[in-house]
Amino acid sequence: MYAARPVPSVPTTADRAADAPAARLGVVMLCHENLDLATRMARIWAEGGATVAIHVDAKVPDAAFAAMRQTLADCARVLFAPRRACEWGTFSLVAATQDTAQALLAADPDLTHVLTVSGACLPLRPVEELIEFLSARPDRDFIESVNASDVGWAIGGLDLERFTLRFPFSFRRQRNLFDRYVNLQRRLNLSRRIPEGVIPHLGSQWWCLTVRTLTAILSDRERARYDRYFRHVWIPDESYFQTLARRHTLGIESRSLTLSKFDGQGKPYVFYDDHRDMLAQSGCFVARKIWPRAQGLYEAFPRPAQTAEPDSYMIDRLIDQAVARRKVGRPGLYMQSRFPRKDAENGKTAAPYTVLYGLAEAYPGLTEWLPFHVDADVHGHLFAETGVEFSGGRRLGPGCLSGSAAMRNLDPQGFLTSLIRVTKRRQMFQFSPRDDQQLNWFMGTDPNMRLLVITGAWAVPLLHSGMPFDDVRRAAAILQRRELDFLNILDSVWLKAQVSRWNLAEIGADPLPPLATLLETDDLPDGAPAPADLTGMLAFLDRLRNAGLRPRKMGDFRHPERSARPPIIKDAS
Amino acid sequence: MPGWWTGYWRKIRLRARRQYFLGRAIRRRRALSPVANRTRAIGSGAILCFVTLRNEAVRLPYFLDYYRALGVDHFLVVDNDSDDGSRALLEAQPDVSLWTTKASYKGSRYGLDWVNWLLFRHGTGHWCLTVDPDEFLVYPHCDVRPLRALTDWLDSSAYRAFPAMMLDMYPRGSVTERIYAAGENPLDIAAWFDPANYMIRKNREYGNLWIQGGPRARAFFADDPQNAPALNKIPLVRWARHYAYVSSTHMLLPRSLNLVYDENGGERASGILLHTKFLSTFVGKSDEEMTRGQHYAGSREYKAYHSALQNQPQLWCPESIEYEGWRQLEHLGLISRGNWP
Numbered sequence: 001m002y003a004a005r006p007v008p009s010v011p012t013t014a015d016r017a018a019d020a021p022a023a024r025l026g027v028v029m030l031c032h033e034n035l036d037l038a039t040r041m042a043r044i045w046a047e048g049g050a051t052v053a054i055h056v057d058a059k060v061p062d063a064a065f066a067a068m069r070q071t072l073a074d075c076a077r078v079l080f081a082p083r084r085a086c087e088w089g090t091f092s093l094v095a096a097t098q099d100t101a102q103a104l105l106a107a108d109p110d111l112t113h114v115l116t117v118s119g120a121c122l123p124l125r126p127v128e129e130l131i132e133f134l135s136a137r138p139d140r141d142f143i144e145s146v147n148a149s150d151v152g153w154a155i156g157g158l159d160l161e162r163f164t165l166r167f168p169f170s171f172r173r174q175r176n177l178f179d180r181y182v183n184l185q186r187r188l189n190l191s192r193r194i195p196e197g198v199i200p201h202l203g204s205q206w207w208c209l210t211v212r213t214l215t216a217i218l219s220d221r222e223r224a225r226y227d228r229y230f231r232h233v234w235i236p237d238e239s240y241f242q243t244l245a246r247r248h249t250l251g252i253e254s255r256s257l258t259l260s261k262f263d264g265q266g267k268p269y270v271f272y273d274d275h276r277d278m279l280a281q282s283g284c285f286v287a288r289k290i291w292p293r294a295q296g297l298y299e300a301f302p303r304p305a306q307t308a309e310p311d312s313y314m315i316d317r318l319i320d321q322a323v324a325r326r327k328v329g330r331p332g333l334y335m336q337s338r339f340p341r342k343d344a345e346n347g348k349t350a351a352p353y354t355v356l357y358g359l360a361e362a363y364p365g366l367t368e369w370l371p372f373h374v375d376a377d378v379h380g381h382l383f384a385e386t387g388v389e390f391s392g393g394r395r396l397g398p399g400c401l402s403g404s405a406a407m408r409n410l411d412p413q414g415f416l417t418s419l420i421r422v423t424k425r426r427q428m429f430q431f432s433p434r435d436d437q438q439l440n441w442f443m444g445t446d447p448n449m450r451l452l453v454i455t456g457a458w459a460v461p462l463l464h465s466g467m468p469f470d471d472v473r474r475a476a477a478i479l480q481r482r483e484l485d486f487l488n489i490l491d492s493v494w495l496k497a498q499v500s501r502w503n504l505a506e507i508g509a510d511p512l513p514p515l516a517t518l519l520e521t522d523d524l525p526d527g528a529p530a531p532a533d534l535t536g537m538l539a540f541l542d543r544l545r546n547a548g549l550r551p552r553k554m555g556d557f558r559h560p561e562r563s564a565r566p567p568i569i570k571d572a573s
Numbered sequence: 574m575p576g577w578w579t580g581y582w583r584k585i586r587l588r589a590r591r592q593y594f595l596g597r598a599i600r601r602r603r604a605l606s607p608v609a610n611r612t613r614a615i616g617s618g619a620i621l622c623f624v625t626l627r628n629e630a631v632r633l634p635y636f637l638d639y640y641r642a643l644g645v646d647h648f649l650v651v652d653n654d655s656d657d658g659s660r661a662l663l664e665a666q667p668d669v670s671l672w673t674t675k676a677s678y679k680g681s682r683y684g685l686d687w688v689n690w691l692l693f694r695h696g697t698g699h700w701c702l703t704v705d706p707d708e709f710l711v712y713p714h715c716d717v718r719p720l721r722a723l724t725d726w727l728d729s730s731a732y733r734a735f736p737a738m739m740l741d742m743y744p745r746g747s748v749t750e751r752i753y754a755a756g757e758n759p760l761d762i763a764a765w766f767d768p769a770n771y772m773i774r775k776n777r778e779y780g781n782l783w784i785q786g787g788p789r790a791r792a793f794f795a796d797d798p799q800n801a802p803a804l805n806k807i808p809l810v811r812w813a814r815h816y817a818y819v820s821s822t823h824m825l826l827p828r829s830l831n832l833v834y835d836e837n838g839g840e841r842a843s844g845i846l847l848h849t850k851f852l853s854t855f856v857g858k859s860d861e862e863m864t865r866g867q868h869y870a871g872s873r874e875y876k877a878y879h880s881a882l883q884n885q886p887q888l889w890c891p892e893s894i895e896y897e898g899w900r901q902l903e904h905l906g907l908i909s910r911g912n913w914p
Contacts, residue, residue, distance in 0.1 A: 328838050328839060407790060418771070
């Protein structure tokens with residue numbers, strides 16, 4: 001049925017060069033809703049010197065269509081194509097484009113270029129600038145055309161399978177059937193044969209072809225066969241012209257002159273008044289989608305651009321950032337609209353931090369001395385059971401975090417991640433088996449944690465406590481149990497933190513390595529804190545052992561010169 | 574119990590609960606007597622604002638102006654027996670429909686039955702914003718894009734609900750120091766907030782996040798944070814007849830409406846309700862509410878305030894931050910633009 005329609009003859013390059021070097025632009029406008037807006041846009045195109053052929057979806061009420069015709073009656077350069085009912089994702093959109101393009105070419109055979117736009121596309125630059133741009137590139141077809149088998153062009157959708165599967169169900173109305181039928185075909189390995197001469201290409205449906213190429217596509221001898229094939233391709237308006245243009249073109253510029261970006265769900269981004277400067281800077285010719293009430297944009301455009309070449313870098317970056325924010329989010333952020341499951345956090349915490357396990361016990365003066373020698377906020381035991389020990393003895397911590405242990409224990413992970421996120425400097429805090437142990441796995445599996453461990457340091461305060469031995473033994477049992485649990489995490493294969501480990505006996509033999517590691521320097525500044533007084537530790541540990549509690553991970557106090565690394569396999573106690 | 578049954582049983586349970594709440598709302602409609610019913614003027618696609626209030630005449634002028642400027646088309650207000658001129662003020666507004674009731678606030682589940690009824694009757698098919706007169710909605714781009722831009726975008730993204738947690742605002746210095754006058758921007762006085770002091774847990778039954786914290790938790794509930802007021806809210810919903818608010822606007826049924834957050838690491842769009850409770854009007858209000866005993870959990874919250882207010886409280890602390898705008902809130906991670914650039 002298509003072959004029977006008259007198609008204007010192809011103007012040769014020589015003709016054009018001789019009598020009219022300037023491009024003459026025709027516009028195919030597809031309207032589905034909001035005809036008022038479409039009417040205004042059609043007027044802009046027509047007054048800018050383009051011939052406009054409008055296709056209005058047959059689903060639009062006749063009254064609205066009649067009103068549009070009436071309003072545009074004074075524009076000689078506007079014509080209307082026969083109406084078809086269009087459904088997204090089906091061939092009806094291609095057929096409407098074909099019809100409209102044929103009507104356009106029949107009405108104005110002198111055209112050199114045809115641009116497709118929707119009724120919601122806003123010309124950002126004067127039509128004259130576009131014509132000038134096209135005149136300078138007479139034989140180029142501006143159509144995004146990406147080989148479907150090589151590159152994943154579609155976002156969150158099908159690529160090559162658009163061409164090889166069948167899609168008898170409506171994506172919008174019968175989504176479940178659609179998905180299941182696609183899966184079934186995949187499972188049964190069913191596929192359609194792609195006809196000879198068709199090399200599947202995908203791209204934006206907003207293109208600008210030379211009349212030469214477009215006519216060649218429309219009057220192709222094989223067109224009936226191609227149409228029959230594309231009738232069952234999924235979203236053919238993103239592949240029909242993109243594929244067939246490759247057969248006939250003199251040269252393809254694989255990019256669209258229309259700025260149209262998609263988000264992660266395959267939905268076009270909408271522009272608002274506040275994007276005005278960015279759109280103006282981009283130098284793109286046409287933009288979609290514009291929020292229908294963005295009055296500021298409709299008033300501001302079209303306007304002359306400073307640049308000749310479209311460059312949508314700023315807008316691309318804005319939208320890429322938005323996609324990234326929606327998909328991976330900001331690391332270490334837990335809030336009302338981002339509450340990642342365990343292990344889906346994309347960064348458990350926002351920044352590196354340091355945990356000093358047992359150092360405060362092994363070096364009694366450390367907390368007073370350290371703040372002057374590191375570029376970090378040095379807190380006490382943040383997870384102490386009696387209350388949070390913020391740096392400087394403050395009652396309220398950074399970001400108004402409460403010093404109340406009850407509040408911290410309600411959401412300890414939120415407490416730590418908020419603290420790290422809200423502060424600018426590195427956070428450093430003391431930790432020991434005396435503290436709340438709820439976060440051990442969270443911190444152990446967090447690559448941001450730098451952990452310095454002195455095992456056995458919990459015994460130092462007990463040694464000097466002067467408590468009755470029975471109580472000491474009981475406390476020691478609890479603390480040692482907790483420490484062993486913590487060390488189990490550090491020895492597990494899931495450990496992500498960077499850990500440096502010493503035992504208490506090593507500190508007694510040589511107190512410098514932990515401090516040197518902490519300050520990342522070999523010569524410690526003067527006044528470095530001395531290690532705790534360990535005299536009597538050997539007797540104390542013997543007494544614990546004789547009371548039935550075997551001290552573990554303490555190192556060898558009997559032979560301090562053997563203090564080196566513990567054996568890897570065998571328990572070092 | 575097998576896993577599938579747990580889920581199925583919860584479905585049955587929540588469905589029964591939702592129908593109970595709707596039934597209550599429908600039964601209690603008679604408690605509301607119309608003062609000015611202008612709901613005929615509501616066009617299709619209008620954005621509606623639902624409010625329950627008592628004695629808020631001082632706050633109302635600024636409140637109405639604020640939401641009109643955002644693009645609310647119609648206010649539906651339940652006046653719970655005000656005696657300070659709130660009713661006359663509201664009655665005179667052309668875009669306000671007003672109902673009044675002398676019924677018990679507590680007996681109507683803290684006003685929720687009334688709001689659920691109005692939502693049921695007038696909300697279906699509209700974007701409905703349910704707020705208190707001391708709450709001001711801030712969302713991404715709210716300085717340059719009207720509320721309609723947000724709801725259009727939510728529609729196109731197939732989102733039915735938009736979360737906005739409460740952010741308690743407070744003045745620098747004592748709460749009673751500066752007197753708030755009608756028409757004044759409360760944020761000029763109560764301009765400070767806690768940037769990072771929020772505790773989040775997941776409520777498995779309803780699927781919503783349960784957020785507590787802020788100045789109220791640290792000043793009044795430091796030792797008993799379990800009982801601190803909830804801050805999570807879902808105030809903006811594209812209403813359908815079978816929806817119901819469960820507990821204030823903290824959560825809704827059906828349960829899927831509460832899933833407004835992303836669990837795979839991404840951020841969804843969210844806003845904030847700037848909660849300007851702590852103005853000079855607060856002291857009188859808390860005295861009144863304590864004696865009325867009409868508030869949640871035996872007015873526990875108001876008792877805590879009352880005892881604390883005796884010694885001129887300072888909510889402000891050196892770590893407090895002064896409010897600058899939505900970009901600041903986004904930078905702090907309290908709200909997010911999601912993929913709405």
